[in-house]
Every structure is written in structure tokens, then in C-alpha cells.
Amino acid sequence: QVQLRESGGGSVQAGGSLRLSCAASSGSVSRAAKGWYRQAPGKERELVASISGSSGTTYYTDSVKGRFTISRDNAKNIVYLEMSSLRPEDTAAYHCLADRDTLGMGVFNFKYWGPGTQVTVSS
Numbered sequence: 069q070v071q072l073r074e075s076g077g078g079s080v081q082a083g084g085s086l087r088l089s090c091a092a093s094s095g096s097v098s099r100a101a102k103g104w105y106r107q108a109p110g111k112e113r114e115l116v117a118s119i120s121g122s123s124g125t126t127y128y129t130d131s132v133k134g135r136f137t138i139s140r141d142n143a144k145n146i147v148y149l150e151m152s153s154l155r156p157e158d159t160a161a162y163h164c165l166a167d168r169d170t171l172g173m174g175v176f177n178f179k180y181w182g183p184g185t186q187v188t189v190s191s
Contacts, residue, residue, distance in 0.1 A: 070094045070180045072164045077185030088149040090164030101168035102147040105175045106160035115175050154189045161186050
């Protein structure tokens with residue numbers, strides 16, 4: 069069983085930056101597609117960004133384009149989410165994802181989910 073562990077969350081003011089990291093416990097997913105989703109209280113899960121395992125192709129939800137950057141270090145088995153120009157509406161629990169199937173690009177197409185790290189942005 070693969071475990072994902074996120075770190076780097078915290079509280080920042082609007083306009084600030086944070087860098088989230090997610091380490092996987094098994095090398096079996098070191099080259100698998102990875103991603104991040106977020107969920108705020110009372111809201112649905114939202115896929116924020118993803119990165120393919122082979123070509124490194126990235127996806128971003130429209131609201132974070134130009135502000136967030138997803139990257140990966142396969143040797144360390146870590147995926148990162150660099151967040152800048154943060155807004156209060158970015159406040160949510162951010163969860164790491166790993167090992168996407170070939171059936172789609174959504175949150176539920178990933179096999180492994182992390183427990184999450186809280187990001188709070190104040191105005």
C-alpha cells in the first residue's frame with residue numbers, strides 16, 4: 069500500500085506564497101502521474117493540478133493558472149505545488165494524488181490519496 073504525506077501548508081496573507089510537498093512511501097509510484105486536489109468546507113473536491121509521469125505534461129484548473137506550478141522529482145519520489153499570489157478563495161485542505169489510471173483525468177482516476185495539508189489565506 070502506498071502512503072502519501074503532504075507538508076508545507078500554513079496560514080498566509082493574500083498575495084503570499086507557499087510551497088507544498090508530497091512524498092510517496094513506495095518507489096512503485098515514482099514515475100506515475102501525480103496531482104493535487106483541494107476541498108474547502110461545504111465545497112466539492114477540485115482537481116487543482118496534475119502532472120503526467122512520462123512526458124511531464126501538466127494540467128491546471130483555470131482559477132490557478134499563472135499562479136500555481138506543479139513539478140516533480142522522480143528520484144526523490146516527491147511532487148511539489150508552488151503557490152503564489154494566493155487569494156482567500158484558495159483556502160482549503162490540499163491533498164496529494166498518485167497513480168492515475170487511463171480512464172480519465174479527474175480526482176477519482178487516481179489510486180492513492182494523501183490525508184491533506186491545510187492552506188489558509190487571509191485577506
